[in-house]
Amino acid sequence: AxxxxxxxxxxxxxxxxxxxxxxxxxxxxxGVMMERIDILGQSGHSSDPSLGHSALEAMQDVMGELRGLRAQWQREFNNPQFGVPQPTLNLGCIHGGDNPNRICGQCALEFDLRPLPGMDPEQLRAAIRGKLQPLALKHQVRIDYGPLFPAVPxxxxxxxxxxxxxxxxxxxxxxxxxxxxxxxxxxxxxxxxxxxxxxxxxxxxxxxxxxxxxxxxxxxxxxxxxxxxxxxxxxxxxxxxx
CATH class of the missing domain: 3.40.630.10 (Zn peptidases)
Structure with a gap:
C-alpha cells in the first residue's frame, strides 16, 4: 500500500x-513508530571514570528526555474516542555494556511511539532529535537516532x-x-x-x-x-x- x-x-x-x-x-x-537510539561512548576500567565516557549514563538522560516529551505530548494531545486517549511512548528494550567493572562503551534503546491523528511523525522525530544533540555534547558521546522501519501514519x-x-x-x-x-x-x-x-x-x-x-x-x-x-x-x- x-x-x-x-x-x-x-x-x-x-x-x-x-x-x-x-x-x-x-x-x-x-500511528506506529518503532525507533532506535544508539550511543557510542568510550569504554575503560571502572576504577578510573576519567578513562571513558559512559554510554549507559548518557542513555539514562536520553530516557529522561523521552519521558519528558511523552508527558508533554500527553498534555497537548487527547482524543476521547480512543480507549487510551493520549499518545503513548513505550521504552521497549535496552542493551548496553559487557561487564560490571567496565565503563559502558555502547548502548542501544528501542522504543514504540503511537501518535494520535493530527500528530506528524516527522515533527515528533524532529522534537526527539532536538533533545539528543545537547546530551551528546554533555556526555561526550555519539548519538545516532532513526526508525526501525518507516512510520505508519x-x-x-x-x-x-x-x-x-x-x-x-x-x-x-x-x-x-x-x-x-x-x-x-x-x-x-x-x-x-x-x-x-x-x-x-x-x-x-x-x-x-x-x-x-x-x-x-x-x-x-x-x-x-x-x-x-x-x-x-x-x-x-x-x-x-x-
Missing amino acids: RALAEAGRPLGRAAVIGEPTGLKPIRLHK PFEQAADAELVRLAERLTGHAAQAVGFGTEAPYLQQLGCETLVLGPGDIDCAHQPGEHLELARIEPTVQLLRQLIQHYCLSRSEDVLRR
Missing part, C-alpha cells in the same frame, strides 16, 4: 482494510463519509477508534474513502493461539457483498436510503 501511495495510482472510490475488528467499522487509528476518516455511514448501517455499530496501525492511511492518500473492517479479534493477534472462527466467515462475505452491491451495482443514494 505504501508503494501504491508513492506511485500515486488511484484505486477507486472506497477501500476496506480487512484487519480484525470484530466486524465493527473503524474510522480512526493511531495515524489515520482518520471523516465521520460523515459515505463509506462510514454505509458500514455503520450495515453492521449496526457506530464507527470506532483503535490503537493499532494498518495500511489505511496509504490508501486514503490515493483519494479513497477508507475504513478498517474485518472478522476476528485483535486481542488474539500475534498470539500462539491466533485464529479466526469459521462462524465469522459467512457474515463477512455477506457484508462484502453488500458493499460491492452499493459501490458497483447500485446507485449509492438508493442503497443508503434503504
